[in-house]
Amino acid sequence: MQDIRNIVVLTGAGISAESGIATFRGPGGLWEGHRVEDVCTPEALADDPALVHAFYDARRAALARVTPNPAHLALARLDEEWGGGLLIVTQNVDDLHERAGARRLLHMHGALQSALCAACGVRRRWPGALPPGSICPDCGAAALRPDIVFFGEMPYAMDRIEHALGSADLFVSIGTSGAVYPAAGFVQRARQAGARTLELNLERSAGSAWFDETRLGPAGTLVPAWVETLLAP
Numbered sequence: 219m220q221d222i223r224n225i226v227v228l229t230g231a232g233i234s235a236e237s238g239i240a241t242f243r244g245p246g247g248l249w250e251g252h253r254v255e256d257v258c259t260p261e262a263l264a265d266d267p268a269l270v271h272a273f274y275d276a277r278r279a280a281l282a283r284v285t286p287n288p289a290h291l292a293l294a295r296l297d298e299e300w301g302g303g304l305l306i307v308t309q310n311v312d313d314l315h316e317r318a319g320a321r322r323l324l325h326m327h328g329a330l331q332s333a334l335c336a337a338c339g340v341r342r343r344w345p346g347a348l349p350p351g352s353i354c355p356d357c358g359a360a361a362l363r364p365d366i367v368f369f370g371e372m373p374y375a376m377d378r379i380e381h382a383l384g385s386a387d388l389f390v391s392i393g394t395s396g397a398v399y400p401a402a403g404f405v406q407r408a409r410q411a412g413a414r415t416l417e418l419n420l421e422r423s424a425g426s427a428w429f430d431e432t433r434l435g436p437a438g439t440l441v442p443a444w445v446e447t448l449l450a451p
């Protein structure tokens with residue numbers, strides 16, 4: 219793999235599926251029994267803060283019952299051993315990548331174990347329950363909300379992601395349906411930059427046509443095999 223130096227990896231809900239975390243667009247199109255619009259929009263938060271806060275409290279509490287799977291562990295190994303550039307961009311709000319040991323990691327859609335102050339904009343680690351009206355320790359406003367990027371809101375760190383995509387030699391998408399922008403457009407941006415593009419997913423996705431190669435199967439099998447090949451001497 220001498221021609222590859224800079225790698226960008228995009229992960230989605232599929233990489234955490236084998237750890238027992240439900241994907242968003244599973245059977246019935248429901249996420250843990252809810253329509254995504256009812257728990258993942260600014261309007262939902264304004265209309266029914268108790269429901270939205272309770273929903274993310276439950277997701278946060280559920281993290282204690284799951285562990286990283288071989289796909290997370292393989293990416294952490296890649297992070298540890300890859301001497302070139304690497305950025306793992308996850309759309310997931312769980313903490314399984316970091317618990318596996320990944321460090322060159324960005325949560326573009328926020329994180330369950332973080333709270334965002336709607337008044338002052340400060341983000342802080344928040345491992346426990348977050349009832350509506352929780353007080354921001356920084357500004358004193360009763361304005362803490364789940365630090366989740368809702369539909370219609372700007373994902374985090376787009377400048378850093380754009381920079382990494384612009385110099386990528388290889389772009390790899392793992393376990394994402396390619397249904398949600400801007401992440402769904404990263405493959406095209408990477409292609410423009412001249413990167414080779416590889417998709418690892420259980421089934422063909424909305425974006426499969428954009429990839430040089432798609433490998434179908436469970437992430438827990440495909441990702442360790444890909445990392446092994448990449449790191450082979």
Ligand code: APR
Binds near residue numbers: 232398
């Ligand atoms: N291994 C690999 N891929 C899998 C596995 C698995 N074990 N299980 C499921 N998948 C695939 C599915 O086939 C699907 O293509 O993972 C993909 C998951 O797609 P989504 O549920 O749409 O999740 P994602 O693409 O991460 O959603 C993007 O949408 O609701 C928003 O903000 C939310 O970050 C989320 C974004």
